[in-house]
Structure formats: C-alpha cells, structure tokens
Amino acid sequence: MNEHIAPVPLDKAYRLVNHGPTVLVSARHNGVDNVMAAAWACGLDFSPPKVTVVIDKIAATRALIEQSGYFALQIPTVNQAALTTQLGTTTLMSDPDKLAHSGVELFEMDGHALPLVAGCTAWLVCRLIPEPHNQQTYDLFIGEVIGAWADSRAFRDGHWQFESADPALRSIHHVAGGHYYAIGDALNTRS
C-alpha cells in the first residue's frame, strides 16, 4: 500500500464511480482470490452508499462473492488498461494461475480480507446485499460500500482531480473489445 492512499468518507464514496469508469472486481473465498473487469458497475445510493455490478454466470469471481458475501470495486487507470483487458478476458476456470500470469500486484486493507489491486486510484469494499432474484435473473449484484479509499494524487477533498493529476492516472471507460476512452477534460456548469 503506498503512502498516497487515503480513506474516503462514506458519504462521498459514490463520487468514485459516478462518472462511469470501468472497474476491477475482486473477491476471495476459502483461500481463492480472483479479480475480473466489469464495465457495468454503477452507483445505487448515497448514504449508506450502495453500488450495482453485473457479473456473468461464467465468471469465477461470482461464486467467490456469493460464498464470501463480500467484494471490492476498484478504479483502474490508463496505465492499467492492458491489465484490465487481460483480467477481463482470462478466467480462473481455465487458468488457475490467472492472477500470477497477469502480473497484477495485490494488497490488503487492514480489516478487510480482500485482494485489492495496487496501482488503482480508488477502492470500494462492499458487503453483498443478497438479492437472489436479481442475481439469478439479471446477473445483477448489489453491495453496500463499507470502506472506501483513494489515491490522493487522483481523488482528494471529495473530488476527482484528473485535470491536475498525471494523465496516466485517468480512469478508463470500456467500449468493446479492449477499446477504451480515458476520462477527459473538466466542465463546470456552475460557478
């Protein structure tokens, strides 16, 4: 864990995903770690903060979430675009060493037994709110955010700082097939 990581107040945690970035989803159960990519993650509530994420039935991460009751969303950067594609297109099912082969560096946050991805700009640790109908019918998972952190070089004072941060720290937004857009210029519609 690097010295730039700082807690984000839970009432500001929604801002970490409000601009629609592609995320990495981590989970751990019974000694098995996994990380996958997801473009369909979204804010759901402010306080307590909640999020949704769509996780296909073929994803190995899904069983880890269902069994452990926890997952993390984290925001990868321009620097991690190739890693994000790799984590999103390889599976633990066919490669038990998927994480080692990807070169992803993992760390833990004190008190949360989840494999977090180093180099991201934000991390949201979530407790699964079980909704079997949504999970089965729509592959839709709901989590309550119980801890949030960000790299203060990219997010501080409750706001993303992309306009002044290293462009390599910008969030990435998946279109299809390994093609992304980085987040761009700031626009203020109020003074």
Place this chain on the structure above:
Amino acid sequence: MNEHIAPVPLDKAYRLVNHGPTVLVSARHNGVDNVMAAAWACGLDFSPPKVTVVIDKIAATRALIEQSGYFALQIPTVNQAALTTQLGTTTLMSDPDKLAHSGVELFEMDGHALPLVAGCTAWLVCRLIPEPHNQQTYDLFIGEVIGAWADSRAFRDGHWQFESADPALRSIHHVAGGHYYAIGDALNTRS
C-alpha cells in the same frame, strides 16, 4: 430530427452506454412530458439489450415511467452540459413549465410516443420491465431496449467515434454539483 440520426442494431445498443455517460431520461404519460438527468444508468444485458437506471422517489419522471411503462435514455453532449444540469436540478413538481423554461428541443421517433431530446448523440427507447421490489427498495428501474439510434457523426459502425468527431459532441460524465468530465482520448489495448 436531423439527417445524421441512424438506427443502431439492438445487439450493439449496449455500446451506447458502456463507457458510463451521464444520461437524460425522458418519459410521457397522459399528455405530460418530462426529462431528467441521471448519472446512475448502466448496461445490464447484451441481447436482448437491457439497462438499469436509478430514479429517486421525488422525481416527477418516475410516475410517468411507472404509469406508461416506457422511458428513453439519451446521451447528452459537452454542448448540452448546462442543459443537463438544469434538467437535473429543476422539477416539474414546482415548475410545470420546466421543459419550456430549460429551452430543451424535443422530437419523436416514429412509432414511439416519447419526448426525445434533440442534440443528443444517442437515444435508447426502453420498455419498463416491472420489478416492484427493486423500484420500491432501491429506486432501481430495469428496461429492455426496444429501439436505438445515434448521431452518425459521433457513433457509427457500432462504435463511438469521439476521437475524430467534433469535441462538442463528446459525452459528459457527472461528478457532483454540475461538475462533469468530458470523455477523453481513445486507448486500444489490442491490435
């Protein structure tokens, strides 16, 4: 309706929202039109395409959706950032002329009785899939996309073309309080 608007095949419709833009949500019931802004809209399925959108109980648009069973999501541009903030912070409850006062220009797509916002880059007409538990507990609405169109200057051949389009047509991604980021540079992680 301008000459650049072209249908998007339904199996590519998810790509219109995959990169996480803030959207405008339109609905009509019993002669009443409304349009609101929503940052929490997300892809849910590919085929048939489905989307989620979070709509607070205080939003006048919500009752129009529940009563009519239809809504539209549309993608506003950098040019429309101030309009998006206005449509997201004023309400039909206190200003019955909200739409006229905003200056929004509306149009209809043949066969769909919904007030669509001119000047957006994409439109997704959705049939509500009623899920009362999600709607009541989480303010979460699910729709099946039954028609999709895009401005071919910004989206064509199944892909956003932001890298070559007028920057004023870029999508906007809300952070908080009328502060957005425009979508930025393209990144390709595969050849």
